Amino acid sequence: MTRATPPLAGATGAPATVPPFDQVAVRVAPGPDLVVRLPGVLLVVGVPDHPAASAAPPSRPALDGWGPAPVPAAPAAAPAGDAHVGELVALCRRVSAAGSRAPGTRLHEELRDWLGTVGDPPSFAVAAATEDGLALVLAGDGTAEVPDLGLRLTPAQGEALGNGTLVLDRLVTWPPAALHLSAGAPAGVAPHPLADLEAGIVPGAAAVLAPAPAASAAPAPPPSGTTMVRLPSPNGRAPLPPPPPRPPAVPTPPAGAPEPAGHGHEHHEHAVPAPVAAAPAAPAPPVELPAPKKSALLFAQPAEAEPAREPLPIPGAEPASAPAPEPADERARVKGILCKNGHLNDPRAGFCALCGIRTTQQTAVLVEGVRPPLGLLVFDDGATVSLDVDYLLGREPETDERVGSGQLRPLLVVDQTGGVSRHHAEIRLDGWDVLLLDIGSANGTLVAPRGAPGWASLVPHQPVRLTAGMAVRMGGRTFAFESPHGGY
Amino acid sequence: MSESTIAPQQASTPAQPGDLTDSLVATDVWTDQMLADAGIPVVDVPFVTVGGGIGSFVTVDYLRICGVPTSAMRVLTPLKTPWESYEYLTTVSQIPRGERLRSDSSSCPDNIWGFPSYAVREALQGDLKQAWNVLVEPIFANYYTPRAGHAFESMEKEMHRIRYPEMVVTGQVRMVRRRAGGGYFTVLTPPEGATPTRRIAYRSQWVHIAIGYPGLKFLPDLQRYRSRYGDYSRVVNAYERHEHVYERLHQRPGTILVRGGGIVASRVLQRLIDDRDQRGLQTQIVHLFRTYVDRPHGTGILKRRKGADGWAYQGFNYPKSVWGGQLKQQVRDSEGPERKRLYEEMGGTNTPVRKDWQEQLRRGRAEGWYRVVIGQIDEFRPAGDLVEVTVSTPDQGRHVGTFDAVIDCTGLEADIREHRVLADLLDHSNATRNPVGRLDVGRDFEVTGTRNGGKMYASGSATLGGPFPGVDTFFGLQIAAQEIADDLIRQGFAQKLGPGRSTSQWWKWVRNKQI
Known part of the structure; x- marks a missing residue:
C-alpha cells in the first residue's frame, strides 16, 4: 500500500522548466568575501575582518609520524566565521531549497524579516531569479552594477531600516549585459573569462552574472560548455533504490520501502555537491523567455506581474517535455486522461486524484501512463x-x-x-x-x-x-x- | 511529479479535419475566413453560455422567462446535469442529498422570484417546523438552509420546464476569441467521434462564461506525500471521496487528524462523531487549527464576527449585509485597493454555528476524545500503518504525532489561470484581473475589456472580487443572471420582465407549465 513510486531524478526533469538563471555563467573575481551560488540565488556577502590574533591557535595534539613539531607560525589573517554571514547563507539556502524555481520574491520577504531581527547585518548583495527578471537585495556596502550599460544600484537608493542599515530591495529586468555584484570589497583582478561557478560557496570579491542567454545566438561572454549544464531543480532528489519486493501480503501488510529518516531535511545539504555528478551530458535546449504582454491599460494601476504561462498545447503534437519511458518500469500501464498539471487520471473522474484540479476543462486525450493505485x-x-x-x-x-x-x-x-x-x-x-x-x-x-x-x-x-x-x-x-x- | 511516468502522447494521431491551427491559436481576433481555411464549421447562435453548471442554468432560466426561445441560446458543457459538479462536491464533503446545505439559500436556483422559498415549500409539504424556524431565526434558531436533495430535485423540475436539455451541447470549450467585425467565436471540442470535425465554432453576439471553480488545489504537502509515497488513502482532502477513512474506523478504533476550521471541517467532525455515537466507536479526534479564534473579532463594532473554541462563526459565508445592506453599496462603489481591503475584511474562514455539532464537540472536549492543536503541518510521513505528522506550533515548538488518517478540510481554490478558457481570455482577449486577482467584471457582469460588438459576461466564483460580493453563492449567481438579463433586455435580446410578464410567468412556474 505504501509502495513507493520511484521518484524522478531532479537532474532528468523536464528541460523546458529550468529557468535560465541556473544556466548562465557566474564568474568570480578573487577577493576576501564570499560568493554563494545556489539554485535560483546568487549571493555576495562581505566577511567582516576579525583580528585573527584574538583567536588562540588551537593546541595541537601529538600526532605520530608527523615529525617534530615546528615552531607554530602565526596564521595568516584567516577570516573568522561570522554568525550573521552563516545565518544569511542558511536563509538563502533554505529559500532556494524551498521549492520555488523563482525564489526571488520569497527571498525578498525572508530577507526583510531577517534584516529586521539582526542588529548589525553584514554587507551583501544578492540576486535571485523571479518569473520574469531578477530580485535584487543590497545592504551595507553591497552594490549591483551593469558597467556596460552604466547602471549602478547601491543601498543608498533604498531605505533605512529601524537599526540604521541601508537596504535596497527591488525587482528589476534582467539586464542584457553582465551584472556585477559585490559586497564592497575592492575587486583587484578581473575574473577569468572562462571561470564559472555552477554552485557552491567560494571566496571572492565580486560575482559577475552573465546576461540571460538569447534564444537565437549563443551568448558571447560565457563560451564555456559548463553554462549549459543544468542545476537540478530545488526539489531534485537522488533516485531511490527500487522498493524491495513485497513479502506475501497478509491482511496486515508491512509498510513499503522505508524512506531514509529526515530525508526531506537533508536534501538541501546534498544540493550543493550534487550538480557536478548529476549533470546530464545532453545539451539543454534554448530557454524561452516569457512572451511580452499583449496589451495593458493605460490609466490603470500597474498590475502585478503575471506568472509566466506555459504555451498552449497543440492538440495531437508530442509534448516537448515528455521524457522517454523508463525501460525498467514494469508497473502496469493504462490509458487515462491527464489533468492540467500532468497527473494521470481515470477518464471518468471529474477532479484530479492527486492535485484536485478539474479534469473536465481539458480536452480528454487518452494518454498511456503508469497506473496509480486504484483503491x-x-x-x-x-x-x-x-x-x-x-x-x-x-x-x-x-x-x-x-x-x-x-x-x-x-x-x-x-x-x-x-x-x-x-x-x-x-x-x-x-x-x-x-x-x-x-x-x-x-x-x-x-x-x-x-x-x-x-x-x-x-x-x-x-x-x-x-x-x-x-x-x-x-x-x-x-x-x-x-x-x-x-x-x- | 508524474510527468515522467507518462508516455509521449500518441503523435501518430492523424491531423483530424477541422482542428485548430497554429495561426488561429496565435491570433487574438479571428476572421470568418480563418475558420473556413481551418475547416472548422461555424454555428450561428446569438447567445452562448460556457460551463453548464448552476451559473449557466440560472442565467438561461432567467432569459427563458424573459421570452428568449431555446433556439437562440446554447449551453456548452461537459456536464450531464447543471448540478453535477455541485452535487459531487457537496456529497464528498459530507453533505449528501438528505443533509441540509451549509451555505446561503436566500434564493432558489429554480425560482427567480424566490417565492415560495424552500422553507415555505417544505412547510406546504407538511414540515411546519421549518416555517417556524425561518420566523424566529437567527435569534431563537439557527439559520434555515434547504436539504441538498431538495435543491437538486427542484432544479431538475425547472430544467425540464424551461426545456433546458434542448439547449445543451456536450463538449469541452477550448477557448473564446473575438471575431473581426463583432461578436465572438467559442470553440467547442465535442466528444470524440460525435462530429465529423474535431472542433466546432459557435459564432455569437453574446457569450456568458460560467465555468465556476477552476478546480480545487490540494495543499502542496498533501500532493508531495501522495506522489512521494504513492499513498492516496491515509492523507485525504475533504473534497474528494474518503469513505474508506470512516469505513476503517468502523473496523478498528483510530485517531484522526482533522485540519482546517471551515464549514467542511465542521461537517467532517459531525460525520466522525455521528459514527462514533451511532456505532459506539472509539474514534479519537485531534483538530488542527492554524488560527485559533477564541473570542468575537472584527474591525469595528458593527463588523463583529462571533468566535469561540477556535471557530469563527457566521450565519453564511458572507455577512448578511452583502446581500442588500450597506456593505453591498460600499463594495459596489469601491475600486482597486479599497475593494481589496473590503474583501479581506469580510473574508476569512468561518462556519455557520449549528446546535448539533456544537453539542457534539462540547461532549468531546468534556470526555477527552476531541482535542485541539494550534499550528501548521510541516511534514507527513508514513509510519507503518499510520501517518506520522510533524506540526510546528507557535508557542510549543514542534510536535510529532501518529494518526490513522489525516483529513484535510482546507479548501484552496486554484488561480483562474489554471483554467484554460480563463487563461486564454487573459492572454488573448484583453480580459484583466480584479483587485482580488480573479476575472474583472463590471456592474452588469460584463468582462472588462472584452467588448467587441457584442458583450462577454461572466458570473460565478471566477469573478469573485467584483463590485458585487458573494458571486459564488446561489444568490450571487442569480443576481448576476438578473444583471445580465437586464443588460440583454436593454440590447433588445430579451423582453422586459415587467409586472404583467412576471406575474404570468410566476403562475406558469406554480403550475409547472413548460415554456
Whole structure:
C-alpha cells in the first residue's frame, strides 16, 4: 500500500522548466568575501575582518609520524566565521531549497524579516531569479552594477531600516549585459573569462552574472560548455533504490520501502555537491523567455506581474517535455486522461486524484501512463490493502502456480470458521476498473454494493466490477472496497 | 511529479479535419475566413453560455422567462446535469442529498422570484417546523438552509420546464476569441467521434462564461506525500471521496487528524462523531487549527464576527449585509485597493454555528476524545500503518504525532489561470484581473475589456472580487443572471420582465407549465 513510486531524478526533469538563471555563467573575481551560488540565488556577502590574533591557535595534539613539531607560525589573517554571514547563507539556502524555481520574491520577504531581527547585518548583495527578471537585495556596502550599460544600484537608493542599515530591495529586468555584484570589497583582478561557478560557496570579491542567454545566438561572454549544464531543480532528489519486493501480503501488510529518516531535511545539504555528478551530458535546449504582454491599460494601476504561462498545447503534437519511458518500469500501464498539471487520471473522474484540479476543462486525450493505485480493500480487522497489482485471495494463496510465477500477488485471508477456500477469489485490475472473480471456491463469495439491502452471490468465474463502498464477504471475513478514482 | 511516468502522447494521431491551427491559436481576433481555411464549421447562435453548471442554468432560466426561445441560446458543457459538479462536491464533503446545505439559500436556483422559498415549500409539504424556524431565526434558531436533495430535485423540475436539455451541447470549450467585425467565436471540442470535425465554432453576439471553480488545489504537502509515497488513502482532502477513512474506523478504533476550521471541517467532525455515537466507536479526534479564534473579532463594532473554541462563526459565508445592506453599496462603489481591503475584511474562514455539532464537540472536549492543536503541518510521513505528522506550533515548538488518517478540510481554490478558457481570455482577449486577482467584471457582469460588438459576461466564483460580493453563492449567481438579463433586455435580446410578464410567468412556474 505504501509502495513507493520511484521518484524522478531532479537532474532528468523536464528541460523546458529550468529557468535560465541556473544556466548562465557566474564568474568570480578573487577577493576576501564570499560568493554563494545556489539554485535560483546568487549571493555576495562581505566577511567582516576579525583580528585573527584574538583567536588562540588551537593546541595541537601529538600526532605520530608527523615529525617534530615546528615552531607554530602565526596564521595568516584567516577570516573568522561570522554568525550573521552563516545565518544569511542558511536563509538563502533554505529559500532556494524551498521549492520555488523563482525564489526571488520569497527571498525578498525572508530577507526583510531577517534584516529586521539582526542588529548589525553584514554587507551583501544578492540576486535571485523571479518569473520574469531578477530580485535584487543590497545592504551595507553591497552594490549591483551593469558597467556596460552604466547602471549602478547601491543601498543608498533604498531605505533605512529601524537599526540604521541601508537596504535596497527591488525587482528589476534582467539586464542584457553582465551584472556585477559585490559586497564592497575592492575587486583587484578581473575574473577569468572562462571561470564559472555552477554552485557552491567560494571566496571572492565580486560575482559577475552573465546576461540571460538569447534564444537565437549563443551568448558571447560565457563560451564555456559548463553554462549549459543544468542545476537540478530545488526539489531534485537522488533516485531511490527500487522498493524491495513485497513479502506475501497478509491482511496486515508491512509498510513499503522505508524512506531514509529526515530525508526531506537533508536534501538541501546534498544540493550543493550534487550538480557536478548529476549533470546530464545532453545539451539543454534554448530557454524561452516569457512572451511580452499583449496589451495593458493605460490609466490603470500597474498590475502585478503575471506568472509566466506555459504555451498552449497543440492538440495531437508530442509534448516537448515528455521524457522517454523508463525501460525498467514494469508497473502496469493504462490509458487515462491527464489533468492540467500532468497527473494521470481515470477518464471518468471529474477532479484530479492527486492535485484536485478539474479534469473536465481539458480536452480528454487518452494518454498511456503508469497506473496509480486504484483503491484499497479495508478488511474487517481494519487492515488495508492497496490495489496496485492483481491479487489472489485465499487460505493458501501461495500454493497457486500463478502466484509462484509472480503473475498474482498472494493475499492471505485467515478465517477461523474455515469458510475460505485455499484459492478463493481473484482481484483483477482491468484498465481503471477493479474486478472481483470467484475462482470456484467451496462456499462462494458474496457482494453488497453500498446501500444494498442484502448480499448477492457471485457466479464462479464471472467477474464483477467493484464499485466504491462495495462490501465483499468470503467465509467469515468481510472487506470493503474504497476508491478515490472515478466511477461516480 | 508524474510527468515522467507518462508516455509521449500518441503523435501518430492523424491531423483530424477541422482542428485548430497554429495561426488561429496565435491570433487574438479571428476572421470568418480563418475558420473556413481551418475547416472548422461555424454555428450561428446569438447567445452562448460556457460551463453548464448552476451559473449557466440560472442565467438561461432567467432569459427563458424573459421570452428568449431555446433556439437562440446554447449551453456548452461537459456536464450531464447543471448540478453535477455541485452535487459531487457537496456529497464528498459530507453533505449528501438528505443533509441540509451549509451555505446561503436566500434564493432558489429554480425560482427567480424566490417565492415560495424552500422553507415555505417544505412547510406546504407538511414540515411546519421549518416555517417556524425561518420566523424566529437567527435569534431563537439557527439559520434555515434547504436539504441538498431538495435543491437538486427542484432544479431538475425547472430544467425540464424551461426545456433546458434542448439547449445543451456536450463538449469541452477550448477557448473564446473575438471575431473581426463583432461578436465572438467559442470553440467547442465535442466528444470524440460525435462530429465529423474535431472542433466546432459557435459564432455569437453574446457569450456568458460560467465555468465556476477552476478546480480545487490540494495543499502542496498533501500532493508531495501522495506522489512521494504513492499513498492516496491515509492523507485525504475533504473534497474528494474518503469513505474508506470512516469505513476503517468502523473496523478498528483510530485517531484522526482533522485540519482546517471551515464549514467542511465542521461537517467532517459531525460525520466522525455521528459514527462514533451511532456505532459506539472509539474514534479519537485531534483538530488542527492554524488560527485559533477564541473570542468575537472584527474591525469595528458593527463588523463583529462571533468566535469561540477556535471557530469563527457566521450565519453564511458572507455577512448578511452583502446581500442588500450597506456593505453591498460600499463594495459596489469601491475600486482597486479599497475593494481589496473590503474583501479581506469580510473574508476569512468561518462556519455557520449549528446546535448539533456544537453539542457534539462540547461532549468531546468534556470526555477527552476531541482535542485541539494550534499550528501548521510541516511534514507527513508514513509510519507503518499510520501517518506520522510533524506540526510546528507557535508557542510549543514542534510536535510529532501518529494518526490513522489525516483529513484535510482546507479548501484552496486554484488561480483562474489554471483554467484554460480563463487563461486564454487573459492572454488573448484583453480580459484583466480584479483587485482580488480573479476575472474583472463590471456592474452588469460584463468582462472588462472584452467588448467587441457584442458583450462577454461572466458570473460565478471566477469573478469573485467584483463590485458585487458573494458571486459564488446561489444568490450571487442569480443576481448576476438578473444583471445580465437586464443588460440583454436593454440590447433588445430579451423582453422586459415587467409586472404583467412576471406575474404570468410566476403562475406558469406554480403550475409547472413548460415554456
